[in-house]
Amino acid sequence: MSARIHPTAIVDPKAELDSSVEVGPYSIVGPDVRIGAGTVVGPHVVIEGHTTIGRDNKFFQFCSIGAAPQDKKWNGEPTRLEIGNGNTVREFVTFNLGTAQDEGVTRLGDDNWISAYVHLAHDCQVGSHTIFSNNAQLAGHVHVGDHAILSGYAGVHQFCKIGAHAFIGMYTSLTQDVPPFVLVSGNPAGARGVNIEGLKRRGFSRPRIDGIRAAYKHIYRENLTLEEAKAALARDGETMPEAAADIGAMRDFLGAATRGIVR
Template identity: 60%
Template sequence: MSNIHPTALIDPKAELDSSVQVGPYTVVEAGVKIAAGTTVGAHCVLQGPTTIGRDNQIYQFCSIGAAPQDKKYAGEPTQLIIGDRNVVREFCTFNRGTTQDDGITALGDDNWIMAYVHLAHDCKVGSKTIFANNAQLAGHVHVGDWAILGGFTVVHQFVHIGAHSMTAMGSILFQDLPPFIMAAGNTAEARSFNQEGLKRRGFTPEQINAVKQMYRILYRRGLTVAQAEIEMAGLQASHPEAKDTVQLMRDFLHTATRGIIR
């Protein structure tokens, strides 16, 4: 195919749409499936089972779908699944899942992934996120939609990061980061809420006010998480226009397993 550079090595058992472009010296192994419109740069290695959606841009020198860096891994046919319209910059490493979880590492749609980002085994990343250079996720990390990770953010295994949250450069996360919250530091602490980001995404003044009140409930009143949830239930009743916004926070707090950043 004219879209495949003659120096690229494509296994006959790989499945590439006829519109996929593959750069020089890239290796695509058996078990890799790539949908229409995706481009893969030079000197990449793609291993399977890996499924890559439509219109992704994978830049040079990436390792996509390699075996998980887990000593318990014994060659099981686990997966990496990448959605549509993602930009993956240079030197990123995305590993497949393990049978200690559901066997799938997943990246959603419309994500902007900068250079040297690592997605370890069994990570679940939503859509419309931004990972700045050298953001590093250990195994089993979950990241919600619209989250932004600053450069050199490091996330401990099993940590959950809520939707619309944000970390500063060099943040180290050992506990869950609730939705909407901005965190910074080593070890990371909550600093504010992502007001400007919510404005840009079309949140109404009522919804943003509800987030502001939730931030105060969690971080300014000395309440336990259980007490904060009760306060938020009252907020939900008094601000029906922000019911879904408050519910997103309550659901996150209810399912947090490592405690939350305070």
């Protein structure tokens, strides 16, 4: 192993580190850990468990990565944590392994910005290009889509799903699913509109945004049942071709929601 390891760090000989990996003072890397090229592990970081980390990640001081799940049902099974590429993981972040009661793996995708004190519990599935502000907390089995944003102190109940491009406001207490593109806030959470500013920043065209806003109105403003809203979304998908994929994503999400949606 020729990675750049500080003399005070403890790296198990069985760990697999690319030669370009840096490990800072007093950090600990366990035997079942694999770390890809260009990743920097800051001081006082603990990485353990069956954890695979991709390239060009940055872990700031005092992170706990790959610890046992906080679940009494976990009985030492060889579950995993998988982290993609280009993630920034700030101070005091905690990521736990998966459990045998789910897929057995907790996942974080690529290019995510994970701020201080964020917690990803067992079996969470987080996509790519997300932003988690300080103290955002996910309970077990939560799914978060690409480009979603969780503001500071947002708390998410276990098994909830958050769709792509959704925005969760500060101090929000979330106990139900959030469809794609929707902005929610409050305690309990309520839908406040479409995350239009986020969509503009990501280059969504005017027709796409108009289609998403029309879909939002069917779900939240027209007193329709979910089945009626899904039928209306199906019609819009045929008449608004530029937004058809986005409207389809919202309709599919409604069909897959397991805890009911925030309304």
